[in-house]
Amino acid sequence: MPELRKDPIVDRWVIVAPERARRPIQLAAEPRLEPTGPCPFCEGNERETPHEILALRAESTCADQPGWRVRVVPNKFPALAMQTSAASGSGGQFDERRDGLGIHEVIVESPRHLRTLTELSALELRDVFWVYRQRLAALADDQRLAHAVIFKNMGAAAGATVEHVHSQLIATPLVPPAVAERLAGSQRFWRECGRCVFCQLIDEALSDRERLVVESPRFVAFCPFAARFPYETWLLPRQHAAHFHTLAEGDLAELASVARRVLCALEAVLPQPAYNYAIQSAPFDSSAPDHYHWHMEIIPRVTNVGGFEWASGLFINTVPAEEAAARLRAADAKGQAFPAG
Amino acid sequence: MPELRKDPIVDRWVIVAPERARRPIQLAAEPRLEPTGPCPFCEGNERETPHEILALRAESTCADQPGWRVRVVPNKFPALAMQTSAASGSGGQFDERRDGLGIHEVIVESPRHLRTLTELSALELRDVFWVYRQRLAALADDQRLAHAVIFKNMGAAAGATVEHVHSQLIATPLVPPAVAERLAGSQRFWRECGRCVFCQLIDEALSDRERLVVESPRFVAFCPFAARFPYETWLLPRQHAAHFHTLAEGDLAELASVARRVLCALEAVLPQPAYNYAIQSAPFDSSAPDHYHWHMEIIPRVTNVGGFEWASGLFINTVPAEEAAARLRAADAKGQAFPAG
Numbered sequence: 001m002p003e004l005r006k007d008p009i010v011d012r013w014v015i016v017a018p019e020r021a022r023r024p025i026q027l028a029a030e031p032r033l034e035p036t037g038p039c040p041f042c043e044g045n046e047r048e049t050p051h052e053i054l055a056l057r058a059e060s061t062c063a064d065q066p067g068w069r070v071r072v073v074p075n076k077f078p079a080l081a082m083q084t085s086a087a088s089g090s091g092g093q094f095d096e097r098r099d100g101l102g103i104h105e106v107i108v109e110s111p112r113h114l115r116t117l118t119e120l121s122a123l124e125l126r127d128v129f130w131v132y133r134q135r136l137a138a139l140a141d142d143q144r145l146a147h148a149v150i151f152k153n154m155g156a157a158a159g160a161t162v163e164h165v166h167s168q169l170i171a172t173p174l175v176p177p178a179v180a181e182r183l184a185g186s187q188r189f190w191r192e193c194g195r196c197v198f199c200q201l202i203d204e205a206l207s208d209r210e211r212l213v214v215e216s217p218r219f220v221a222f223c224p225f226a227a228r229f230p231y232e233t234w235l236l237p238r239q240h241a242a243h244f245h246t247l248a249e250g251d252l253a254e255l256a257s258v259a260r261r262v263l264c265a266l267e268a269v270l271p272q273p274a275y276n277y278a279i280q281s282a283p284f285d286s287s288a289p290d291h292y293h294w295h296m297e298i299i300p301r302v303t304n305v306g307g308f309e310w311a312s313g314l315f316i317n318t319v320p321a322e323e324a325a326a327r328l329r330a331a332d333a334k335g336q337a338f339p340a341g
Numbered sequence: 342m343p344e345l346r347k348d349p350i351v352d353r354w355v356i357v358a359p360e361r362a363r364r365p366i367q368l369a370a371e372p373r374l375e376p377t378g379p380c381p382f383c384e385g386n387e388r389e390t391p392h393e394i395l396a397l398r399a400e401s402t403c404a405d406q407p408g409w410r411v412r413v414v415p416n417k418f419p420a421l422a423m424q425t426s427a428a429s430g431s432g433g434q435f436d437e438r439r440d441g442l443g444i445h446e447v448i449v450e451s452p453r454h455l456r457t458l459t460e461l462s463a464l465e466l467r468d469v470f471w472v473y474r475q476r477l478a479a480l481a482d483d484q485r486l487a488h489a490v491i492f493k494n495m496g497a498a499a500g501a502t503v504e505h506v507h508s509q510l511i512a513t514p515l516v517p518p519a520v521a522e523r524l525a526g527s528q529r530f531w532r533e534c535g536r537c538v539f540c541q542l543i544d545e546a547l548s549d550r551e552r553l554v555v556e557s558p559r560f561v562a563f564c565p566f567a568a569r570f571p572y573e574t575w576l577l578p579r580q581h582a583a584h585f586h587t588l589a590e591g592d593l594a595e596l597a598s599v600a601r602r603v604l605c606a607l608e609a610v611l612p613q614p615a616y617n618y619a620i621q622s623a624p625f626d627s628s629a630p631d632h633y634h635w636h637m638e639i640i641p642r643v644t645n646v647g648g649f650e651w652a653s654g655l656f657i658n659t660v661p662a663e664e665a666a667a668r669l670r671a672a673d674a675k676g677q678a679f680p681a682g
Binding site for chain 1: 342343344345349352353354356357358360361363364417418420422424436439440441490492493494497500501502509511513514517518520566617619640642644645646650651652653654655657
């Protein structure tokens with residue numbers, strides 16, 4: 001029997017329909033990325049990218065040269081850019097447009113040509129999160145920018161166009177609509193219930209444990225009650241904080257370890273999953289420290305979103321959060337008992 | 342230079358970044374649907390589906406037998422269903438859930454195993470729209486239902502799991518979030534400007550002609566100013582109407598002809614495009630006849646939506662609407678001058 005579930009933060013219902021998972025899918029293999037030339041992100045090919053913005057590199061090595069562990073470069077084909085020009089072109093009376101001012105960077109997560117983040121050691125993954133934090137902290141001071149998202153597209157079905165392990169950062173001059181919606185929702189909850197809705201969700205996940213995936217002293221990962229996608233998982237700090245970039249340096253290794261366990265569990269349950277993740281941090285102006293809580297959303301792309309979802313905004317999830325979490329927990333327990341490598 | 346454009350109906354900005362279309366995409370061919378057994382939608386295989394709800398069929402042929410032109414059946418793996426049960430299962434204090442009451446039907450658009458709607462003649466396509474109208478009119482009277490979407494998933498990248506040409510109908514007990522958002526937006530425009538925003542958009546499309554794709558005496562198709570997707574096209578009746586199912590029977594052939602021209606133009610510009618379309622009609626209770634205008638949204642799935650779009654709600658479109666419309670117009674002109682077949 002299908003069920004409708006309502007997200008506690010934004011005004012969004014989700015259809016949970018496990019029966020639909022039984023339908024035969026006439027699908028060929030997942031499309032694979034096929035490199036068309038030398039990989040622009042491999043060590044030794046630094047000249048294939050614009051000049052680096054930041055790199056974690058061995059002492060006595062130079063910018064745009066080998067010797068780095070994580071490297072940040074401007075996106076060669078940016079969605080937004082910092083130079084401005086008077087917006088031009090004709091438009092109707094009601095057409096509103098402005099310059100696409102902003103930042104679009106690529107974070108190359110390894111000098112080696114790896115496909116997935118789980119091939120990085122926990123220590124290497126800590127470096128990746130260190131760089132995320134560094135870039136968000138640096139951009140937070142730019143008065144022209146309102147918000148930034150760090151995100152990963154893993155696999156062609158998740159929007160990736162380059163195979164080499166990397167994530168991206170896009171900073172915008174306005175608070176994006178989905179972020180504004182979550183802020184409004186968490187503010188409403190704060191007004192009505194007197195606390196942060198994310199803190200509430202963490203407490204629930206830890207007390208009923210049905211949707212819990214991984215817990216550590218300072219972090220929790222769980223499948224949200226009204227997940228839009230099968231195996232959608234959220235990772236949050238237990239201690240309330242609106243901004244990712246205020247995370248203590250000493251917590252980065254633990255965050256990397258929890259994220260790695262979640263991604264390993266996903267890869268154990270879904271072979272070669274395409275997925276997206278995004279770090280959802282509050283807008284830079286931080287008018288929302290009390291009611292907004294940064295979190296990392298991990299969205300496996302098991303099925304393609306179709307016309308119904310685009311038209312209605314209603315998502316159909318074939319794997320209830322409790323079932324997804326149980327499978328991920330089991331995979332994690334197995335991984336912890338018999339660690340690979 | 343990228344540009345931000347705001348949708349005139351809902352509170353949504355889109356990033357228009359033509360430079361990003363230049364990036365090399367390491368992509369293999371589009372995944373193809375590979376039938377795993379006899380096609381459940383082909384004439385002669387009627388027993389593979391649940392009993393038919395409606396069919397346009399030759400006189401003296403029986404239900405669930407050959408002889409039909411368009412056939413409507415319940416979805417065998419429904420996202421929603423009409424039987425109810427007390428919603429059960431534990432949940433947190435704030436978890437809101439209800440029965441997944443609703444309707445999920447499949448509209449098989451041809452007895453032949455065709456892959457794309459443009460293989461149907463204009464007359465056959467008219468029958469398809471006749472059936473859409475018939476089903477929406479029938480469901481509009483059911484007090485348990487608030488709204489219905491008719492949609493098509495064409496190609497695996499657009500969410501299709503069966504190759505045989507078909508569309509689907511999902512009726513819900515609540516007004517879906519994206520529909521509610523558009524209603525609120527068009528109501529706001531009505532209050533501020535004293536007219537229907539869609540009528541306004543039609544006038545603009547016809548006067549500046551930059552984004553016009555196809556026009557006929559009673560219908561207009563254009564690429565919207567703040568299109569989220571490359572080649573996104575909207576098709577609307579020139580005469581204001583909130584509900585698709587109030588369309589006059591005499592207008593169906595003209596609608597089919599315009600829709601066919603748009604789809605043929607798309608297929609000429611994008612080889613074997615995956616796409617979604619949806620008929621966006623007002624909620625059944627029709628409290629919104631003045632400010633809402635039914636329309637058909639056609640969304641080619643050229644690129645996969647990535648983590649940034651999911652996290653931010655901001656879409657990145659690499660083909661400005663004016664450029665998309667110019668290419669579609671040129672393809673349509675060629676198609677009209679030298680009709681195939």
